[in-house]
Amino acid sequence: MKVLVSWLRELVDVPVSAAQLARDLHMAGFEVASADDAVIDFEITANRPDCLSLTGLAREVATRYDSARRVPAHADLGPVSPDSIEALRVTIEDAVRCPRYCAAVADVRIGPSPSWLAERLTAAGIRSINNIVDVTNYVLLELGHPMHAFDLDRLAGRHLRVRLARNGEALKTLDGQQRKLDAEMLVIADEARAQALAGVMGGADSEVSSATRTIAIESAWFLPTSVRRTSKTLGLSTEASHALRARCGFRGAARGAGARVRPARADRRRDRPPRLDRCQPRRASPASGTAGAGAGRPGARRGGAGHGDPPDPDGPRLPHRRARRLPLGGVRAVVAELTWRAMWT
Amino acid sequence: MQIRYMESHKPPVRIIAPGRVYRRDNLDLTHTPMFQQVEGLVVGEGVTMGDLKGTLIGFLRELFTPETPVVFRPSFFPYTEPSADVFIGCQQCKGSGCAMCKRTGFIEILGCGMVHPAVFEAVRLRRRQITGFAFGVGIERLALLMHGVEDIRLFYENDLRFLEQFPL
Numbered sequence: 001m002k003v004l005v006s007w008l009r010e011l012v013d014v015p016v017s018a019a020q021l022a023r024d025l026h027m028a029g030f031e032v033a034s035a036d037d038a039v040i041d042f043e044i045t046a047n048r049p050d051c052l053s054l055t056g057l058a059r060e061v062a063t064r065y066d067s068a069r070r071v072p073a074h075a076d077l078g079p080v081s082p083d084s085i086e087a088l089r090v091t092i093e094d095a096v097r098c099p100r101y102c103a104a105v106a107d108v109r110i111g112p113s114p115s116w117l118a119e120r121l122t123a124a125g126i127r128s129i130n131n132i133v134d135v136t137n138y139v140l141l142e143l144g145h146p147m148h149a150f151d152l153d154r155l156a157g158r159h160l161r162v163r164l165a166r167n168g169e170a171l172k173t174l175d176g177q178q179r180k181l182d183a184e185m186l187v188i189a190d191e192a193r194a195q196a197l198a199g200v201m202g203g204a205d206s207e208v209s210s211a212t213r214t215i216a217i218e219s220a221w222f223l224p225t226s227v228r229r230t231s232k233t234l235g236l237s238t239e240a241s242h243a244l245r246a247r248c249g250f251r252g253a254a255r256g257a258g259a260r261v262r263p264a265r266a267d268r269r270r271d272r273p274p275r276l277d278r279c280q281p282r283r284a285s286p287a288s289g290t291a292g293a294g295a296g297r298p299g300a301r302r303g304g305a306g307h308g309d310p311p312d313p314d315g316p317r318l319p320h321r322r323a324r325r326l327p328l329g330g331v332r333a334v335v336a337e338l339t340w341r342a343m344w345t
Numbered sequence: 346m347q348i349r350y351m352e353s354h355k356p357p358v359r360i361i362a363p364g365r366v367y368r369r370d371n372l373d374l375t376h377t378p379m380f381q382q383v384e385g386l387v388v389g390e391g392v393t394m395g396d397l398k399g400t401l402i403g404f405l406r407e408l409f410t411p412e413t414p415v416v417f418r419p420s421f422f423p424y425t426e427p428s429a430d431v432f433i434g435c436q437q438c439k440g441s442g443c444a445m446c447k448r449t450g451f452i453e454i455l456g457c458g459m460v461h462p463a464v465f466e467a468v469r470l471r472r473r474q475i476t477g478f479a480f481g482v483g484i485e486r487l488a489l490l491m492h493g494v495e496d497i498r499l500f501y502e503n504d505l506r507f508l509e510q511f512p513l
Contacts, residue, residue, distance in 0.1 A: 029419030045421035
């Protein structure tokens with residue numbers, strides 16, 4: 001994860017130099033592969049996909065230095081949205097594999113990105129392609145949530161259907177490969193056929209091109225096990241499928257859609273995010289009750305994480321300001337559900 | 346090793362298990378795709394991260410010098426939670442920075458952590474009081490540091506001039 005330090009500084013107060021930041025985060029568990037004054041390349045371990053974004057790392061920086069964090073600017077979706085707008089209809093036919101699908105429609109003129117945007121992508125090791133593709137990559141870097149842009153005029157019936165593929169159904173993906181799908185792969189289809197592999201890769205037919213005038217931007221939440229299965233079966237691992245390993249946030253999907261586009265959008269979702277039964281700390285014990293220690297991995301409730309002493313009230317900083325202190329069995333423990341860290345197994 | 350032993354033995358468990366391990370790694374001064382590793386596992390009631398740290402710091406200071414700096418850094422391994430990488434002050438440059446420690450003054454020497462609850466589930470150790478720690482340390486890496494060998498590849502080249510310096 002290549003991080004442009006000046007960009008990170010926009011999202012969080014960093015009270016030290018880039019070199020010191022690299023050293024401090026290195027010792028906090030984010031191994032530094034290389035660093036200079038402008039860019040630090042972190043090796044993010046498999047348990048921290050939430051740190052595969054600037055926002056995620058900003059959270060760590062804010063915790064490390066107890067400094068202020070700023071959420072990137074985004075448009076607010078509001079509480080409830082229609083499932084269809086004039087320009088686009090969205091239907092979710094598999095609410096388990098896709099509990100939330102947000103789409104926004106925008107008239108665009110395809111061209112090169114402004115230089116500040118292209119430079120930020122280049123610093124992160126991503127090639128600048130055109131303004132629309134670059135925006136989706138920019139939001140991925142910023143929020144850790146993958147997005148996809150369809151050429152709206154290429155979608156039959158201006159209708160996006162989130163459904164399972166049919167056995168043997170074919171899809172030409174963005175990399176030019178003809179893929180043969182099976183009935184357990186989730187796709188985004190129009191009224192005629194599959195147009196994208198959900199959470200993995202878009203399709204070539206609805207790819208944004210220089211002729212594109214209107215786009216539908218997708219920001220959705222797909223079941224990580226489903227994304228992983230599709231990605232594995234096809235031997236196709238992408239930035240998106242990588243990022244979606246984590247439950248990168250139900251809210252993240254909506255925030256992504258609102259991030260850089262105008263407010264015509266559809267937002268289809270169930271009333272509540274999927275439950276996190278297996279991920280919530282079931283009980284806090286003196287040994288494991290410090291700073292959300294139980295919240296990291298499912299089943300990590302068994303003690304032994306501490307030194308055998310009761311938690312130190314002035315101990316580790318809370319990773320999240322909303323963390324609560326609860327009296328549990330005479331021991332004051334801190335319980336925090338870090339939604340962006342919940343892993344699905 | 347650890348799983349096999351726990352399947353057939355009840356806690357308390359304390360084992361040390363040496364063996365060859367293989368992984369995809371590029372050959373360089375401190376890495377080879379095949380090396381010897383010693384695994385350690387301690388399981389019992391009330392075993393904590395404090396026991397882990399004490400054991401490893403004690404071991405490393407006994408092996409090197411009583412003043413050797415030992416640092417734990419949070420890390421990730423699938424079978425432990427929490428996990429840590431353990432570093433000691435570079436024996437070659439005494440912390441001032443050289444090629445061996447990539448100018449950090451520290452060299453990674455082992456990985457460790459508290460046994461993941463899912464591992465206990467897998468060997469049907471359901472009692473909540475049972476906890477444990479585990480670590481794995483590369484023998485070549487240790488030998489490299491103890492004897493000031495500059496290149497880990499020397500261990501596998503079977504050059505007699507090198508091997509005869511280590512009489513059995």
